[in-house]
Amino acid sequence: MVQDFGEREIRPHFMEWDEDQYFPIETMKKMGELGLLGVFVPEEYGGSGFGYYEYYTAVSEIAKICGSLGLSVAAHNSLCTGHILAFGSEEQKKKWLPKLATGEWIGAWGLTESNTGSDALRMKTTAVKDGNEWVINGTKNWITHGISGDVAVVLVRTGELLDSRGITAFVVERGTPGFKAGKKENKMGMRASETAELVFEDCRVPEENVLGNLGEGFIQAMKVLDGGRISIAALSLGIAKGAYEAALKYSKEREQFGKPISSFQAIAFKLADMATEIEAAELLTLQAADLKNRKQEMTKESAMAKYYASEVAVRVANEAVQIFGGYGYTKDFPVEKFYRDSKLCTIGEGTSEIQKLVISRKILS
């Protein structure tokens, strides 16, 4: 179903969206109608009620055609929607999940700030209690759906700087006075996935918009990111498979020295490395998905999957451009876009270096 949708609704337009940096919200809405925006939201809240295998399949099949939409689907499902699903009260789930799961509303999730990416605990955005409301001030940067998102889950400091129990998660709806979108980023890749600032100026949010308990936001965010890493591994694998399949086909068609270039061992061995690394990355990702489905501890495994799959995506996309030669360097073929899009995967939701910190801490503890 996702493949059919991708061929029909995404493939004819993805390069134009990329060139124009156009976020195709109408395509997102159609994916919502198909259940792709509430993949693991239970049916009682309007979702598809699936697990992480189906989620992996959906994100990677979309990313095989367009990394930007793969990223948007991943961020919507596992960050904003996933945070409310995991930590919202029954009332909060009933209020927001049906709109998010059906794509009526697009979700955003704000942790990062201009000075705090990897070092999220140093965030400066604050919320101060005033009667039955919280007053939020500050700016979140690099937020997927920062402009088009109808609702955002934002992580905000409610306690002391650097205190892991000093951060709280709030749900803020678009249209709340004092909440607006800021600058949109002009990116190298993932250009059709909107990335922008969220600006809060004396933004008043009611107490009932606090997700879970006060001071638990950072711990919640780390758990959300454990699942989010499966998303980015899936996104990476979609990009890697898209680039590999294009390169494999081209290598059989393109002739030099009177033979298909696939008959040269230098090219055939590149394809062998690409195929092997993709399968290894897929097994790591399915291992993390299996643990997540069984509600087992999976911090190390999801970090390994994200780290390895994202680095594989970059290597595979790079080799795909090489196999296409000069044609790979043009916008007439898809591999230059896979190459540009792949790089986000080693950065977003924790850089490769941060994944190695997570993995090494786990194996040394």
Ligand SMILES: Cc1cc2nc3c(=O)[nH]c(=O)nc-3n(C[C@H](O)[C@H](O)[C@H](O)COP(=O)(O)OP(=O)(O)OC[C@H]3O[C@@H](n4cnc5c(N)ncnc54)[C@H](O)[C@@H]3O)c2cc1C
């Ligand atoms: C397209 C896109 C979409 C995004 N969407 C969202 C979103 O929806 N919500 C959100 O909250 N954020 C989002 N982000 C932000 C993203 O998660 C951050 O960019 C990422 O966490 C890295 O932070 P940084 O860019 O500030 O890099 P920095 O933290 O400044 O890192 C710079 C370099 O230093 C390295 N480094 C930092 N600390 C260490 C250390 N302790 N040890 C070793 N190396 C280190 C990093 O690995 C990196 O190589 C998005 C980013 C992009 C590009």
